[in-house]
Amino acid sequence: MYPLLEFYRDGQHLGTVRQGSQSLLRFRHAAHCRDFLEQLLAARRTSFHVDGIDCRLKVAPGLFGLLSATPTVLGGLSLRDNLGLAVPQEPADLLDARIAHARTVTGLLAGIELARRTDSLDWRQRLELNLLQVWLRAPDCLLCERLLDGGRGSALEGLPALFRQRYPLRAVCYVQHGPARLPPGLATVIEL
């Protein structure tokens, strides 16, 4: 299994997120979670620092996907167009087939028309939209930002599990701060 992310503090190795693993990164503050994700996705360098921790990217940032507790959508676009942004190079007819297949297999956003604008979706629906985008993109590692916060872990566990079922050899990494109920099957907890 090849490494995806490595963490060091003062030269000491803290942990590694590997391909196919299920892991949890526990930061000390919520701001560190966000800072970590912003720097990782900004793709400026292969290594960056968060709270004195040396975070080293071992693969391209484009191979990471994110499912956040604050889901983000492009409100001015329809559901179909938002999903289409996940695979911008896909031709239109193939895209429609892939979207239909993904919705059928996952059962997410059932009963919602593809032409509906996403600014009318509620929080849970936006989360499902983000997961469908990740499903279509198929990244090497799914980062779950603060999905276990506030006791809602059990309600949202099913979402990363769907990704895991579809892509069992790809990693799922929870990014949290403070204590949280650990989801089942979690192999590694990295304290940062």
Add this chain to the structure above:
Amino acid sequence: MDTQLPEVRNAWFGDFGGSCVLAWQCALRLPRLRQRAHRERLLQLMLEIWRAGGVDASLRALALGTLASAALFQMLASNTEAAVRVLAVSLLRELGPFLAALLLLLRTGTSQAATLAGIAGGNEARSLRLLGLGLRSYLALPVLVACVLMAMLLTAYFEVMAVSGGLLLSGWLFDLPLREMFHHFAGQLTLADLVYLGAKSALSGLVVGTVAAYQGLAQREPAQAAAQAALQGLFALVALHGLLAWLAYRNVEG
């Protein structure tokens, strides 16, 4: 990788340098328009621009053409050919393209600047970064290309409405020979004029698109982005048209 916010603020050259850099960066990303998502956004923008500017352009063009023609034919009542020649130079080559560009700036440039500022400053920018879509390639590039293409189309439409409407109404109001006026007008048009018009409208569209995209990505407040886009776009258009007029007529005698 085109996923970070563009660092378009250049302390040395200010907004002008930043806009030029953004235009260059977008030019390098033109091949991204082959991707379906970028192409769809471009077409959507072009449709929006036409809906926003098309009807307005026709009404204003008709009014302008009528006023200009009426004034000219009244001043040069005895010399239809001279009047048409002045109309061709003033309306067709100079005033028409400038007003079409101004319409594009005020209807589309400001609204796009505000829209981009809203997206770039909020969670939607994060959404784009998460999907690997760069702000420059997905947000700015379609705006630039749409403004260039629609500036050319709007200018052509504006000119046709202004000239034909103006000549028709003037002919009717002043009882002038329509066939003769159109014949004189057609005689004034050369290939060089059409090339000049095309280049002028394309450059105007590029200016409007660049200013709108730059202010949209650089400003945090949509209202501020729209205001800056209007102000800077206006100055840039005046400077561009002045420069092109100087280049075109500097060797003309009398």
